[in-house]
Amino acid sequence: MRILLVEDEEDLATAIQAVLQRQGHVVDHCADGLVGWTLLSGELARYDLAIVDWMLPGLSGPELCRRARGSGLTLPLLLLTARAQTSDRVEGLDAGADDYLSKPFAIEELLARLRALQRRHPGYREPLLEAGRYRLDPAKGQLLVSTSIGVVSVDLSVKEQQLMAYFLEHPDQIIPGSRLRNQLWDLHQDPVSNVVAAQVRLLRRKLAGQGLPSPIETVPSKGYRFHPQLPPEA
Numbered sequence: 001m002r003i004l005l006v007e008d009e010e011d012l013a014t015a016i017q018a019v020l021q022r023q024g025h026v027v028d029h030c031a032d033g034l035v036g037w038t039l040l041s042g043e044l045a046r047y048d049l050a051i052v053d054w055m056l057p058g059l060s061g062p063e064l065c066r067r068a069r070g071s072g073l074t075l076p077l078l079l080l081t082a083r084a085q086t087s088d089r090v091e092g093l094d095a096g097a098d099d100y101l102s103k104p105f106a107i108e109e110l111l112a113r114l115r116a117l118q119r120r121h122p123g124y125r126e127p128l129l130e131a132g133r134y135r136l137d138p139a140k141g142q143l144l145v146s147t148s149i150g151v152v153s154v155d156l157s158v159k160e161q162q163l164m165a166y167f168l169e170h171p172d173q174i175i176p177g178s179r180l181r182n183q184l185w186d187l188h189q190d191p192v193s194n195v196v197a198a199q200v201r202l203l204r205r206k207l208a209g210q211g212l213p214s215p216i217e218t219v220p221s222k223g224y225r226f227h228p229q230l231p232p233e234a
């Protein structure tokens with residue numbers, strides 16, 4: 001998932017960000033409510049979920065939620081709050097938040113709430129991690145490829161897994177490099193650097209290291225296309 005985290009407590013934000021990234025999520029963080037609103041409503045990235053602190057400089061969490069709902073955004077919103085009064089919680093939910101978590105909280109509870117929010121969301125579907133000859137095993141961090149001589153497993157880095165997961169969800173389609181960059185890299189990446197091409201190269205090299213041809217075709221000036229039926233049966 002691509003997650004927006006709006007939290008002005010730096011220590012907490014750093015901890016949340018680290019855990020979510022380890023789980024394979026792409027996280028953009030900002031400490032100001034107005035900046036958060038700009039990111040959420042902007043064209044730079046499409047977020048699957050936002051975690052928003054209640055008390056923020058610029059714009060409060062509930063106000064941010066109100067604006068998001070007012071402008072038709074339907075993504076799940078989780079409010080973090082040090083305020084545990086019933087009236088506060090009601091205010092947060094009335095503002096359009098889907099759930100709230102009172103500080104301090106265990107990080108496991110945050111993760112559980114995020115999973116629940118994700119499942120409850122109308123647009124949610126289990127990510128399809130299998131296409132053609134390819135299957136991703138996130139628990140092991142491995143890509144499994146069916147070949148004529150059996151199943152070959154390839155160890156992937158977190159970024160390679162994210163890239164491969166995206167290809168598996170969009171087989172046989174031309175995917176612009178800019179879309180891959182927007183979906184899989186956070187905003188701190190230099191927008192002109194060629195991170196996507198470099199990552200695709202690494203992935204191809206890793207497959208080649210196992211004697212596998214690349215299923216990822218570069219379509220000149222258009223992007224990339226993943227061929228789930230490659231390599232063909234010998």
Ligand code: CA
Binds near residue numbers: 007009053054055056
């Ligand atoms: Ca705060």
